[in-house]
Amino acid sequence: MGFLSNRHLLGLAETPKEDIEMILQHASSFREVLDRPIKKVPTLQGKTIVNLFFEDSTRTRISFELAQKRLSADTVNFSAGSSSLKKGESFKDTAQNIEAMKIDCIVMRHPVPGAHIHLINYVNSVVVNAGDGTHEHPTQGLLDMMSLLEVKGKLDGLKVAIIGDITHSRVARSNIHGLVKMGVQVMLCGPPNLMPVNIEELGVTVNYDVDEVLEWADAVNVLRIQRERQGVSYVPSVREYRDLFGITRERVERLNKQITIMHPGPMNRGVEIDSDVADSENAIILDQVLNGVAIRMAVLYLLLGDQPEES
């Protein structure tokens, strides 16, 4: 069972390049399925997948759920607020109770980094990381790569900038690991107090001048910004953030080139990105959403499928 070198998808840091390529390839054929009038294949018939969400994320959950339904898997959703979980039943008991009902796969979103590594110690099911705190969000990284590949035709040699709060971004980490493996040059930009130490060791460069970064980049991935986190203020004001790091219409218009605009959502329009930019022709934000379903279909198929897909 499974066609990837790892049994689970925990993060892109430990996913080899060949596996990323295989996922991207399959995702593009699943993407075609999504354009058909009947958007369903029997690939995972009889498989049961639990979406275990310890943190609210309607978008990611719906995307996974759709992918599962398109593959004809049986799905169950389990949502638990993280605060009630802290006090009540232990994480291990929750996971083992769910697994006791004979399931094949757990798709988990959890607010704590590394929660998935704990999970695989407690269960035998295949585990897919749907975001673990500020660590990784591998399917987001994959769908971003798929979207780039679609518009640019290739990844190798591409220049991609990631702009925003890098420290607290699982999207940034998964993008960095995936893109660097695929030969993409990655530049990071954002408030210096939200840039993690020694991040260059992951094979990226850092530049705090957003205009220089835009000048350099073929594509830019704009992250959602929060002024404060847990009562600690990092960004002095929305106005100042927009001035220093916002992807504004003026900034994009000043460029003598087309630049691809991405955003993992949900957007703060008028803060990290202007509406005019988000809705422009260069923005592929809605393609990202659609590709998200295709990527999740590919990941689930490659982890859970037991025979080559008929196509």
Place this chain on the structure above:
Amino acid sequence: MKGKALPKQFLIKNGDIIDPVKGERFIGSVLINSGRIEKVGKRISANGATVYDAGGKVVTHGFCDVHVHFREPGREDKETLATGAEAAIAGGFTQVCAMPNTEPPLDSPESIRFIVEKAADLPVKIHPIGAISVGQQGKELTELGAMAQEGAVAFSDDGIPVMDSGVMRRVLEYAGPLGMPVINHAEDLTLKLDGQMHEGSWSTRLGLSGIPDVSESIMVNRDLELASMTGGRLHVPHVSSAKSVEWIRGAKAGGLDITAEVTPHHLFFTDEDLHSFDTNYKVAPPIRTENDRQVLMTAVKDGTIDCIATDHAPHTVEEKEAPFDWAPCGMIGLESAFGAVWKVLSELGMNLEEVIHCFTINPRLVMDFEEDLFSAGTEAELTILDPDEEWIFAKEHIHSKSRNTPFSGESLKGRIKATITGGKFFKL
């Protein structure tokens, strides 16, 4: 763990005797009479004595740990004074100092008396440390003098830093004339925030929030300044960073009368060991980089750091099975301490006598305890160990009520073979 009562006359012969006070090492014997040292020497004959052949193993003073958490009262599910004492004996320790962050904390003379009375019959001497502030809230000073009279040996809010510099000043001033060390868990909480591990390449990679090394060194420096100003006796616990070592080294060079300890885990592990999010490595202050580890080892070697202290901190399996951010800080350490420390420090080129100093005479000097355990009439507290035995630390070596330790599976060097304490002989 059952010890055998010592016979009236007990002769340990053929021992590799290390006397940390006289600085001597020789093959010889120790004669114990009615539980007290009668004589230590090269050749002792005692007619009618029960003889134990140490087989050339090292015989030295019982170890002393100035920093343990025994969780009684309040969290007896994690450890009690009795189970903590067993863990101590298994690690060769005959005296320990218990931190006051129990539930409720040891912040009154009555609570100090509770520990003293409860520990009186145990084979290990358990010295309570009194809280600095009422409820460990960092505001109002406890009855320091009355706690000292009841048997508190030092003051600390350990587990919680004294953030208020004014409070730290006043406790150093007050405790100075009492001759009592003040021990502050040095982590500036405004820099630590919700930090989970050392801030560096690994926290960046793992997405765990980082605790910068300066969160410790800033507070260590503050405390040194306050010690210098007040004349108080500062003891710096569990030093974890190279930067703190530099401040301590400078203060000692300037003649300041302060002391410092380091844990076995800060000498043994690095932040890279957290790569699989194993909560057994989660500890405060956090395990730092290989450079910090090297500097800490050098600091033990050159005397900047006086002693080894385990910061033995038991937690339940359930608590440590939680996701990383929600698991509590701390690990047990008594049973693995010597094997871990001797392994890394012998590789650094320290000799056995130097390392044994850090477990025996040095911690006793920190606490102003009687340090000459070989003088006639002293109650017998001895540790017998094989410095050459290499062994894999495993669950079955744990005597603590808890099992939270990253040393499980690690290869250690040097093993405790027997501990004599409380009038009993414990074979290990």
